[in-house]
Every structure is written in structure tokens, then in C-alpha cells.
Amino acid sequence: MPFSTLSELKTRLDAGEITAVEIAKSYLDRIAEFNNELNAFVDIDPSHVLEQAQASDAYRASHEPRPLEGLPIAIKDIFCTQDGPTQCCSNILKDYHAPYDAHVITRLKEAGAVLVGKTNMDEFAMGSSTETSAFGICRNPWDTDRIPGGSSGGSAAAVAAALAPAALGTDTGGSIRQPASVCGITGMKPTYGRVSRRGIIAFASSLDQAGPMTRTVKDAAMITAAISGHDALDSTSVPNAPVVDWLAACDQTDMKGLRIGKPKEYFIDGMDQGVRASIDAALARCEALGAEIIDISLPHTNAAVAAYYVIAPSEASANLSRYDAVRFGHRCENPDDLLDMYTRSRDEGFGTEVKRRILTGTFALSSGYYDAYYIKAQQVRTLIRQDFIDAFEQVDVIATPTSPVTAFKLGEKTDDPLTMYLSDIFTIALNLAGLPGISQPCGFVDSLPVGLQWMAPAWREDLILGAASAYENATDWVKSPAKFGGEV
Ligand code: GLN
Numbered sequence: 240m241p242f243s244t245l246s247e248l249k250t251r252l253d254a255g256e257i258t259a260v261e262i263a264k265s266y267l268d269r270i271a272e273f274n275n276e277l278n279a280f281v282d283i284d285p286s287h288v289l290e291q292a293q294a295s296d297a298y299r300a301s302h303e304p305r306p307l308e309g310l311p312i313a314i315k316d317i318f319c320t321q322d323g324p325t326q327c328c329s330n331i332l333k334d335y336h337a338p339y340d341a342h343v344i345t346r347l348k349e350a351g352a353v354l355v356g357k358t359n360m361d362e363f364a365m366g367s368s369t370e371t372s373a374f375g376i377c378r379n380p381w382d383t384d385r386i387p388g389g390s391s392g393g394s395a396a397a398v399a400a401a402l403a404p405a406a407l408g409t410d411t412g413g414s415i416r417q418p419a420s421v422c423g424i425t426g427m428k429p430t431y432g433r434v435s436r437r438g439i440i441a442f443a444s445s446l447d448q449a450g451p452m453t454r455t456v457k458d459a460a461m462i463t464a465a466i467s468g469h470d471a472l473d474s475t476s477v478p479n480a481p482v483v484d485w486l487a488a489c490d491q492t493d494m495k496g497l498r499i500g501k502p503k504e505y506f507i508d509g510m511d512q513g514v515r516a517s518i519d520a521a522l523a524r525c526e527a528l529g530a531e532i533i534d535i536s537l538p539h540t541n542a543a544v545a546a547y548y549v550i551a552p553s554e555a556s557a558n559l560s561r562y563d564a565v566r567f568g569h570r571c572e573n574p575d576d577l578l579d580m581y582t583r584s585r586d587e588g589f590g591t592e593v594k595r596r597i598l599t600g601t602f603a604l605s606s607g608y609y610d611a612y613y614i615k616a617q618q619v620r621t622l623i624r625q626d627f628i629d630a631f632e633q634v635d636v637i638a639t640p641t642s643p644v645t646a647f648k649l650g651e652k653t654d655d656p657l658t659m660y661l662s663d664i665f666t667i668a669l670n671l672a673g674l675p676g677i678s679q680p681c682g683f684v685d686s687l688p689v690g691l692q693w694m695a696p697a698w699r700e701d702l703i704l705g706a707a708s709a710y711e712n713a714t715d716w717v718k719s720p721a722k723f724g725g726e727v
Contacts, residue, residue, distance in 0.1 A: 240265050241401035242720050245310050245458040248404060252299075252309050259299070259309030263292035263353055266311050270356070270402045273723060276383060279396040281316055281374045282323050283356035291353040298351065305351035307465055312347060313403035315394050316357040317364055318449070319438040320344050327440045328372040329362045331568045331588025341438025342473065343407065343449050343466040350465040355403050359393030362590045363559065364414055364442045366390050367662040370653055371592040378649070379422060380723035381687055385646040388418030394452045395422035400723040405453040405462060409439060411446045412547050413641075413666025416678035419452055420641035420690025423680045423721060425707070426452040427459045430697045431673035432477035434463075435470030443554035444475070446547075446670045455717050456679060456707045460485040463700070481698040491705035492712050495529035499706070500634035504540035505665055510643035513684030518640045521681040521691045521710065525638070528709055533634050537626040542619045543668040544660055549603050549616035550671070555593075556600030562588060595656065624672040631696045636706055639665055641678040641690035665692060675700045679707045680716040688716075 240248075240262070251257045267285045274280050288311070295309040319325045319337035326332045340348070347354065359377040361369055369377040369392025379387040380400035387396040391408030395418035398406050408415040410428035419426025427450045434449045441447060451462035464485035470476040501522065506515060522532050562568035564584035571587055574580030589597070603612040630637060643664060652659040669676045674697055681691035691710070693703035711717055 241269050243404060244454045245404050245461055246455065248310055253304060259292040259295040259353060260289060262309060263288050263311055266355060266403055273400060273402060276378065277380060277396050277400055277402070278359055278375050278377045279393045279400065279402055280313070280356045281326070281328060281359045281372070281393065284323055287322060288353060288355050295351055295353060305349070307347065307461065308351035309353060310351070310405070311353045311355045311403050312462070313355045313358050313394055313397045313406035314344070315360050315391050315406065315408050317360060317409050317440045318344055318407060319440070320354065320357070323357060325357070325440070327363050328360045328374050329588065329590065329593065330373045331562045331585070333373070333569060335567070337438070339438060342435035342470045344438065346466045346468070352465070358391070358397055358406060361390035361392070362593050363440070363555070364390040364409060364411055365555070365592050365596055367413070367417060367659055368652065369393060370649065371590055373590055376649060379646045380721040381423060382646065385648055385687070386421070388421040388646065390414040391452060392418045395419055395424060395426070398422070398424045398452050398454065399721045401720065405451060405458055407449060407462070408452045409447055409449050410670065411442050412551060412670050413663040415450045415452060416641050416666050416676055416690065416692060417663060419678045420692070421646040421688060423688030424452060424454060425456055425459050425677065425679045425717070426450065427463060427677040427700070428669065428675060429463055429467060429700060430480070430675045432475055433467045433480055433675070433698070435473040435476040437470055437473040441558040443551040444558065445554060446551060454720065456677070456704055456711050457486065457489040459677065460489050460704050483698070483701045485704070488701035488704040489708040491709045493529050494525055494706060494709050497530040497636065497706060498634040499525055499530045499532050500535040500630055500637040501532055502535050502537045502540070502630070502637060502639060504537050505639035507643070510640065511645065511684060514640050514643065514645065514689050517682035517684065517689040518691060522638060524713060525706070525710060528713055535630050535633060535637070537630060537668065539619065539622045539626050540668055543623055543671060544664055546616040546619040546623070547667045547671060548599070548660055549612050550620065552596040552600030553603045553613050554600070556597045556604065559593070559597055592656070620671045623668050627672045627674060627696070636702050637694040639692045639694070641665060641692040645684050645687035645689060669694055673697060675703060677703045677707050679711060681710070681714070682716065
């Protein structure tokens with residue numbers, strides 16, 4: 240059962256073949272057996288998981304089941320939850336207990352989901368490998384000497400190793416799609432503004448967006464249906480956003496008439512040739528399903544990483560100023576005075592990568608440099624957004640590799656931040672443009688998963704869910720999960 244999809248579990252629950260408590264127990268057993276090796280979860284309270292499952296079974300006994308009734312979902316440690324700690328995998332938030340649930344957490348509870356623990360991540364979601372977590376590295380279930388991607392690496396590893404059938408992640412520059420890609424699962428970043436950011440610990444507020452990490456496209460749609468929608472308490476949550484029929488979008492079985500853009504800037508020399516071959520084969524499959532592949536250009540792509548690494552750290556430096564040891568955050572022992580308290584508390588609480596971002600961001604926003612860096616990066620962002628608007632005049636969706644490489648070795652890039660930053664070269668532009676994207680499994684290179692990324696115009700998640708569903712249907716990639724821990 241653990242390798243089941245959410246939809247399969249739902250069917251069995253609805254048919255009365257299984258209970259939410261039985262499902263919860265089977266995942267808790269796997270977590271107990273395998274989490275030590277993977278470190279996918281940083282906090283888990285088995286009795287609380289079982290209580291939620293019991294409550295769901297009781298609800299089902301006397302009501303119509305809700306859309307996610309009894310289904311377990313793991314939660315990235317960036318989402319505020321009233322139950323258990325919310326630490327963003329940072330020492331500065333060690334043992335922090337949030338006074339309220341994030342909007343998406345409330346939505347999942349209202350949909351009947353069983354929330355399963357907090358998953359490992361890069362500290363404050365800054366990273367691409369989950370190696371900056373203050374609570375230890377997380378490992379990739381396909382090869383435990385390799386990274387699970389990041390920053391939502393714990394969520395990806397948990398789903399890939401079937402410690403949970405689905406998880407929530409966040410994506411600021413690729414943190415849902417890139418770990419999904421290197422762990423061989425599906426991950427979707429909805430349109431910016433589709434999902435409320437209230438109660439998600441802020442990294443870069445103009446880029447952050449929550450989304451599902453699942454085995455299949457339909458499962459991603461099921462979760463997005465539950466978590467999306469306007470929240471009056473988040474000013475960036477968009478009222479009256481165009482509605483998507485999430486589940487119907489996944490019924491698509493062919494690609495007749497679909498115009499798929501293939502941007503030349505996403506097929507570069509430095510990429511892994513095995514990854515390129517997998518994507519080419521995937522696109523050939525799409526053609527066989529009726530799609531037309533059209534060569535396009537997104538000319539400002541090469542400036543995306545640079546613009547992102549000005550904008551995201553700038554916003555982070557402002558957002559992370561709240562950890563002042565007064566209102567939030569760790570406080571050092573016996574400070575000499577106020578300044579000593581601020582500086583020593585922050586020095587002790589933040590890890591190296593977070594400090595690097597705060598310094599870069601503070602510099603970029605400082606007087607005299609603001610125009611040269613921050614404003615310039617915002618101008619580049621406008622050009623990148625325009626590239627997509629122009630491209631979507633010609634094509635319906637865009638397909639690219641999610642990551643230029645498969646999962647790299649633990650420690651391989653930790654000494655070189657720039658190389659690490661380049662891991663997100665294919666995911667970042669989409670965040671800058673605020674558009675929806677999905678990564679799905681599309682093959683293997685040396686037994687490591689490769690991800691195919693789909694991009695669509697704003698609010699057209701239906702187009703990428705449809706294309707990804709048709710591709711999933713026509714291939715067997717989702718049927719070969721990481722057999723972590725032997726036979727199941
Ligand atoms: N890897 C990117 C970064 O380090 C993206 C992270 C994210 O999407 N949260 O900023």
C-alpha cells in the first residue's frame with residue numbers, strides 16, 4: 240500500500256476496503272523504519288497522526304467524505320501549524336510553536352486530510368539540496384549518497400520513498416519542481432497568487448508559492464483544488480482568479496492540436512546529455528500523441544539567475560529582519576547590551592547560506608546600490624515576463640528539462656555557492672514571471688530520475704495538468720517508484 244497514489248487510497252477508502260487509521264499506520268511504520276536513514280521528516284508525532292486518522296474515520300461514519308478524507312499529507316517545515324513545532328529547519332526558530340495554522344493548512348484540514356509531520360528543507364528554503372538544513376542533511380531514496388534536491392527535499396524524499404503518499408512544498412525559485420525532478424515524483428508550482436501565502440514563513444514574498452508534491456498529476460490536482468482560492472488576509476492572494484476544473488483537466492489522454500514550445504535557451508551545452516536525450520524522447524512521445532513541437536526563444540533566460548539572486552536575497556533580508564530575538568527567534572545567553580543581543584543571537588541562529596543571502600540582499604538594497612542592483616534586477620524581471628507573454632502568442636505550453644542534471648552527490652556543490660545557484664537555471668524564470676509550472680518524471684540516466692517541466696500562461700494550470708496527464712498516461716515512469724527499503 241505505501242506506494243499507492245492518493246487517488247488509489249481514496250478509491251479504497253470510499254469503497255470501505257480500508258480505514259484512515261490503517262493507512263496512517265502503514266506510513267508511520269515506514270517512517271519508523273526508514274526515516275533515520277533518509278532524514279526526510281524532522282518532526283513527527285505518531286499519536287497525533289493516529290488521532291487525526293481516527294477523527295477522519297469517525298467523520299466518514301456519519302457524513303459524506305470530504306475531498307481528501309483520511310488521506311495523509313506530509314508538510315514542509317515552512318508552513319505554520321498550531322500542532323507541533325514550525326522551525327523552517329533553522330536554529331533561529333528552534334522549538335518555535337506557531338500560534339495559528341497557515342491558510343493552506345486550514346484548507347487541508349477542512350478537506351479532511353491527515354497531516355503527517357514536518358519535512359526537512361534547506362534553512363529558510365534557501366538552497367537546492369537540503370544540505371543547509373540545521374537539522375541534518377536529507378538523502379535521495381534512489382541513491383542515498385545523493386541529494387534529494389531542495390529546498391523541499393524532505394517532502395520529495397518522503398513521497399519518493401513512500402513515507403507519505405503526498406506532501407506540500409513551496410517554490411520560490413524551483414523548490415517544488417527541482418526536488419520533484421531529482422526524486423522522480425510530480426511537483427507543481429501554481430500561478431503566483433493562486434494559493435495564499437499566509438502562515439508560510441516568508442523567504443522572498445514576490446516569488447514564494449505553495450504547491451503539491453505527489454506521485455501522479457491527478458494527485459497534484461487534488462491537493463491544489465483543496466489549497467487554492469482567495470484569502471482576504473493575504474494581499475497577494477488574487478480575488479476572482481480564473482477558475483480551473485482541477486480534476487477534469489487531468490482526464491486528457493492525447494495532445495491533439497497542442498502547440499508545445501521548445502525554448503532553445505533551455506537546451507544548453509553544459510547540461511547532462513542523458514537529461515537532454517530523455518527530454519527529446521519525451522517530446523517525441525508528445526508529438527506521437529498529436530502535439531506540434533515549435534522551436535521558440537525566451538531571449539532573457541540567461542539573466543534569470545542573476546536577477547533572482549538580487550531580488551530573492553533583497554526580499555529575504557527584509558523578511559528575516561523580524562528574527563531579532565525580541566519578537567521572534569533564538570536569543571543568545573547574557574547579552575552585554577541591545578546591539579550585542581541582536582548580533583550574537585542572529586549570528587548563532589542563522590546558518591552560513593542564510594547569512595550570505597541577508598548580506599547580499601542588504602547590500603543590494605542599500606543607498607547608492609539600490610538603482611544599480613535592485614531596480615536593474617526588477618527591469619530584467621519585466622523583460623523575462625515579456626519573453627513568456629510573447630512566447631505564449633505562438634504556443635499553448637512550454638516544455639523543458641526541470642534541472643540540467645540528475646541528483647548530484649552530497650557535498651559536491653556545498654563549497655561553491657555559484658555552482659549550487661546554477662542548479663535552478665531552468666526553474667527560476669518561471670517564478671520571476673509568476674507563472675505555473677509542473678515537473679513530472681520522464682526517464683532515468685544511470686538509474687537516477689529525470690524531470691520534464693511544463694510551463695503555462697498565468698491561471699492556465701489546466702493546460703499543463705492536461706499535457707502532463709496525457710504524457711503520464713502514455714508512459715510508465717510513475718509506475719517505477721524508488722523501491723527504497725526493499726519489496727513493498
Ligand atoms: N534554490 C533556490 C534558492 O536557493 C530556490 C529555493 C526555493 O525555491 N525556495 O533560492
